[in-house]
Amino acid sequence: MSFLTPLFLLGGLAIAGPILFHLIRRATKDRTAFSSLLFLKPTPPRLNRRSRIENWLLLALRCLALGLLALGFARPFLPKAKAILPSSKQSQRIVLLLDGSASLQRPGATEAARSQTLAQVRQFSDAQELAVLTFDRSSRTLVSYADWKATPPSDRAALVEGRLNDWKPGWSGTQMATALMGAAETLMETGTGAEPQIRQLVLISDFQEGSHLESLQSYEWPKGVELVLNPVVVRPPGNAGLQLITEENSATPASNAVVRVRVSNTADHTRDQFEVGWLRPDGNGFQGAPTKAYVPAGQSRTLVLPLPEVPGVQRLQLTGDPALFDNTVYVAPVPVTRARVLYVGADDTATPRQPQFFLRRAFPEGTRPVIDWTARKPDELTPAEAAAANGLTVVTAPLPATTTRALRTGVDAGGTVLFLAGSPEAVASVGELVGTPTLASQKASAAGGALLGEIDFRHPLFAPFADPRFSDFTKIRLWKHQQVDFTSLTNARVLARLDSGDPGLVEIPLGRGRVIVMPWGWTPEDSQWVLSTKFVPFLYALLEYSGAVPTATVGSYQVGDDLPLPDLLGNNLRMQLPDGTEVALTPGATNFSGTSLPGSYRLLGSSSPVLWAVNLEPSESRTLPTAADDLERLGAPLARDIPATADTQARNEHLKAAEAEGQQKLWRWILGATFLILILESVAAGWSARKNQSKLQEATA
């Protein structure tokens, strides 16, 4: 029997009350009428003569009632049986999950993780099944159940120790949630032997803040799995990190290029003065003077640094932080991407408020990709040029038949044509282009303008607008449009319809390419389309969809990411890793997936060398050990033997006690018993009083 509020037991001291009252009870309440006090003298009260208990039953009942009341207020409960301690080791299945992420590269952390894992292994050395997994972005098995079973118990620690000595933490980020879910499934595997009674998952980690636990939110833990947290304490705590802020859409000339980096500092760090600068190629000292950064604990600062005009991958170094693992950032020169756009229209760039005018302003100078413009009047476009148009072609005017046929060749070869068919002649031209000369159309104009409805947001052209914040097209009014009947084209896909039901945007695949028909004009007299906020994102989506922009080598990479390989594969291609080793690439491979180290990756053997910079995952720098609390908050089935501080342990004990007490509610029974005893007491007191009275009457009769 334990008590939730044992202080109330002091109320039991009130039992002394009835005892005292019973002892010192004087007949002060009894009055005897007498004819005259003439001959009487007052008697001094003599308690000791009366100090004997007269009614044992009443006294006992009253004491019992008070005692029970105090007991009830102390909220007693029967403590739950302690969680079954792993004494029956034969029926245990244990998974030791060892964090091998980059944050374990901090000084002392690797050794601590190793020794803690070994300590756990020694503790469970005679367990039936045990596996040691290590995880960062993904999980790997160090010791499998089979290895464990095949080793006699006396050699198991040596086995694990041997494997651990070969192991060291990697450079990837921490995907703790994925690892936990995988390990829990491993625990639940149905093996060949008897089903284990205890399935314990021991997590050995530094529980850093950036452990990516979000997906545990909706995870339902399998029944019977118990999670034991075994924190690796890193001394000294705190870490400052350097992260590249990716900003890849800038195509500014290399002389003006800047790099933005963020210096972050964890809340438990004691330092706040750092320096950031470009390392020399040989790694000794900075190129020029480093930039000083003052970052208080728990905050971050963004620095803008000019990119040095040196070829190759540059290294940016943070100094002032003893945890070196995240102090270097690799910056690769960003290659300029180019896209070819052919414009065919009656207007020229100087004419304002015409389609080409708007189109040119949608792709201003200095942005990525760099557009190679070709503008032609319909009659100036040579068939050779038309046939070579395998990029993006925007046609705003009807085309001569010969040009149309040549353009068809270009489309078949993979070109994309955006045809603005705002006039019957243009519709007829579309008909010729797609091979249906009888494409019927008629001019339509709705009062107040037509609106775009029924948009297929799954299509890549409209995918950027799929978010509800951007999906409102009702502000765009189309004053004039052509009502085109595409029913004869079976492969035509309507991407958007007008509110009248007419097709608003139609994609017609042709060969390897496609024709996208927009049956309205771009001038402000025809529609509000070019003036709307959707115009520019639509054009970029179109550019990407057309394949005019090469997607490879764009972006920033983190350790563990796949590097996309460009289409310039030759024979004998090799990837040079940051440590200098070379890995041969299989011909036809589109990705390279061996990015286990941060640094520069160089593609060798191609016509022009391609460089990638691979950095640490930025969340690895968030090393504040809060993930243990997060796990508890996310409802992980934690075993209660976490080495917690005395304070939290006491709190947890109290919570458990409160829970047990709340379930048992013994106080109700005790209170009921108290009431019963009080009733008994009343009955007994009444009986006693009656007895006394009748005795008195007998005495006086």
Place this chain on the structure above:
Amino acid sequence: MTSAAPNSGSLVSPAALMRIRNLELRARVVVEGFWAGLHRSPFHGFSVEFTEYRQYTPGDDPRYVDWRVYGRSDRYYIKKFEDETNLRCLLLVDQSRSMSFGSQGYTKAQYAATLAATLARFLDQQGDAVGLLSFDQRVRDYLPARHRPGHLRQLMLALEKPAGGTATDLVQPLEHVSELVRKRGMMVLISDFLLPLDRVEQTLSRLLAIGHELTVFQVLDPREIDFKFDQASLFQDVETGQTLYVDPALARQEYLRRFEAHREAFAAVCRRLGARLRPVVTDQPLELVLFDFLRERSRPSARVRGGRT
């Protein structure tokens, strides 16, 4: 003489008697029982003044002439009627609050009233004039001594009033009596006399000085005499309401000593004054009290006049 005492087996116990609610009925039970027990008594008619003949003098009512005597002796004699008596008895009954104590199931006041009623009825049956003066610290009711139909009933009614008052004061009522009653007669004083005696003697001596014959009944409860209480408690004075914590086991000796001293002192006063003192305990049958009273009274020698000449 003493052998003629009423057979105690035929006596009505006071407790049984007190269960009769009507005081008149109670008095009748006692008196009739007394008569029944007294049928061989040599004291029959002792207190009746002998009827006498007186020679007729002009002015007498001719109705009262005894014509038989005239027939025999040829003289006119006036016959004195039996209901004409020269015994005038005044019952002085204490109805103060102290009389309302009783441990026997009835109070001293009830017992005293029954005693007074019994005496009144008895004397009335004998043809004596009976009067009543009830008092607490002052006179409550006064009925002059008379012998006439209805008087007894009035007297009973006055006796049936419950005890009241906050104190017992003999002085003032008795002085009142000595002013009211000039004719000599018999005074029967019924009280518990639980009061300071300093002025009692003086008052009583004045009463006796007028020539009254004084009989004193001191009515006491058995508990007052033996003080047999077993529990310590707050003892409350029924007159004043004053309380006192008393443990009987400890206070009993002292009480009995002081109580006896008081009784002795009062008895001495009565002896000195020549008053007959009859201590009555409320568990005593009333017939015995009446018997003793009559026996006392039949011995004129017992009428001690003290040292007075």
